[in-house]
Amino acid sequence: MKRILLALLSGILFGLGLSLSQMVNPDKVLGFLDIAGNWDPSLAFVMIGALAVTFVSFRWVLKRPGPLLDDGFHVSRRREIDKPLLLGAGLFGIGWGMTGYCPGPAVAGLGLGTLEALVMVASIYAGFFAQKWFADRK
Amino acid sequence: MENFSPVSALTGGALIGISATLLLLFNGRMAGISGIMNGVFNSPRSETIWRLAFLAGLVIGAFLFNLIAPGFFTMRQGYPLGLLAAGGFLVGFGTRMSNGCTSGHGICGLANLSPRSLLATLTFMAGGIVTVYLIRHALELTV
Numbered sequence: 001m002k003r004i005l006l007a008l009l010s011g012i013l014f015g016l017g018l019s020l021s022q023m024v025n026p027d028k029v030l031g032f033l034d035i036a037g038n039w040d041p042s043l044a045f046v047m048i049g050a051l052a053v054t055f056v057s058f059r060w061v062l063k064r065p066g067p068l069l070d071d072g073f074h075v076s077r078r079r080e081i082d083k084p085l086l087l088g089a090g091l092f093g094i095g096w097g098m099t100g101y102c103p104g105p106a107v108a109g110l111g112l113g114t115l116e117a118l119v120m121v122a123s124i125y126a127g128f129f130a131q132k133w134f135a136d137r138k
Numbered sequence: 139m140e141n142f143s144p145v146s147a148l149t150g151g152a153l154i155g156i157s158a159t160l161l162l163l164f165n166g167r168m169a170g171i172s173g174i175m176n177g178v179f180n181s182p183r184s185e186t187i188w189r190l191a192f193l194a195g196l197v198i199g200a201f202l203f204n205l206i207a208p209g210f211f212t213m214r215q216g217y218p219l220g221l222l223a224a225g226g227f228l229v230g231f232g233t234r235m236s237n238g239c240t241s242g243h244g245i246c247g248l249a250n251l252s253p254r255s256l257l258a259t260l261t262f263m264a265g266g267i268v269t270v271y272l273i274r275h276a277l278e279l280t281v
Contacts, residue, residue: 002164003164003165003188004187004188004191005191006160006161006164006165006188007161007165007167007188007189007191007192007195008191008192008194008195008198009160009195010157010158010160010161010165010169010192010195011157011191011192011193011194011195011196011198011199012195012196012198012199012202013153013154013156013157013160013195013199014153014154014157014158014169014192014195014196014199015195015196015197015198015199015200015201015202015203016150016153016199016200016202016203017150017151017152017153017154017156017157017199018150018154018196018199018200019150019199019200019203019204019210020146020149020150020153020203020210021146021147021149021150021151021153021154022143022146022147022150022210022211023150024200025211025213026213026214026217027213027214028141028211030270030274031141033263033266033267033269033270034267034270034271034274035267035271036271036274036275037274037275040141040142041142041144042141042142042143042144042146042147043147044147045144045147045148045151046147046148046150046151046154047151047244047245048148048151049147049148049149049150049151049152049154049155050151050152050154050155050158050245051151051155051245051248051249052151052152052155053151053152053155053156053158053159054155054158054159054245054246054248054249055249057155057159057162057163057249058158058159058162058246058249058250061159061162061163062162062250064163066166067162067163067164067165067166067167068163068164069164069165069166070164070165070166070167071166072166073162073166074166074167074168075166075168075250076168076237076247076252076254078237078252078254079252079253079254080254081253081254081257084235084236085235085236085237085254085257085258086236086257086258086261087232087235087236088231088232088233088234088235088236088237088258089232089236089243089257089258089259089261089262089265090232090261090262090264090265091228091231091232091235091265092228092229092231092232092233092236092239092262092265093232093261093262093263093264093265093266093267093268093269094225094228094232094265094266094268094269095224095225095226095227095228095229095230095231095232096225096229096240096262096265096266096269097225097265097266097267097268097269097270097273098221098222098224098225098228098269098273099221099222099225099226099229101222101225101226101229102171102229102239102240102241103171103172103175103229103230103233103239103240103241104171104196104239104240104241106226106229107171107175107193107196107197108196108197108199108200109200110197110200111196111197111198111199111200111201111202111204112200112201112204112213114213115219116213116214116217116219116222119219119222119223119226120222120226120229121226122223122226123222123223123224123225123226123227123229123230124172124175124226124227124229124230124233125175125179125230126226126227126230127226127227127228127229127230127231127232127233127234128175128176128179128230128231128234130227130230130231131230131231131234131235132180132234135235
């Protein structure tokens with residue numbers, strides 16, 4: 001129960017952060033990616049603000065023997081740079097540039113009641129399932 | 139540059155960082171949104187509910203913000219839905235293939251100095267920039 005409430009609280013903070021920073025505003029996102037046009041560098045500061053916190057806090061948290069409400073940390077230890085990583089990131093970037101949405105703002109956008117967010121969440125899930133189907137066939 | 143808003147972007151980013159810290163400190167989990175979304179359908183039941191709670195939190199957070207500060211930004215109207223659907227599909231396909239998105243690779247992975255995440259972040263940034271360049275300036279499809 002505590003884990004669920006904590007996840008809810010963490011999600012709310014994340015959603016507030018995405019809204020205040022305007023990551024949920026696709027015009028703002030496309031303005032950030034449009035370096036050849038009327039470039040708006042604001043969203044670089046979202047990453048700076050987030051990393052300023054996580055750079056320090058993750059180091060401190062991961063020194064602990066474990067998290068407070070679970071048996072261990074669920075952190076990826078993968079190191080390899082492979083084709084799926086780069087191809088997948090490239091496809092994601094293309095989709096991001098076509099829409100102005102990455103996954104977090106698509107979900108948060110549901111709270112703003114836009115049709116766009118609904119279309120995004122549905123098509124992101126379609127992409128998830130298609131990728132799984134593709135990977136399972138190999 | 140007339141829309142430049144570094145202070146709200148920094149503050150919003152810090153909130154995201156605090157959120158990711160809480161999820162790691164208490165639950166031992168990375169706040170990677172694409173992974174959390176995907177895990178809703180690919181996990182045992184006990185692992186599904188916290189993910190749903192987190193995603194509900196995202197929705198509630200944006201809803202509350204809009205309640206407190208209506209008109210802080212205006213959402214665009216009339217963007218082609220076909221472009222959204224095709225792009226959304228690529229966002230889903232690509233983030234699963236590379237195991238992360240802006241939050242998982244860009245914020246959590248970079249904080250862990252993961253070389254995978256650094257390469258992924260540089261790649262999706264480049265992909266986004268090239269795509270917007272093609273759409274807006276080479277093909278002049280939208281404004």
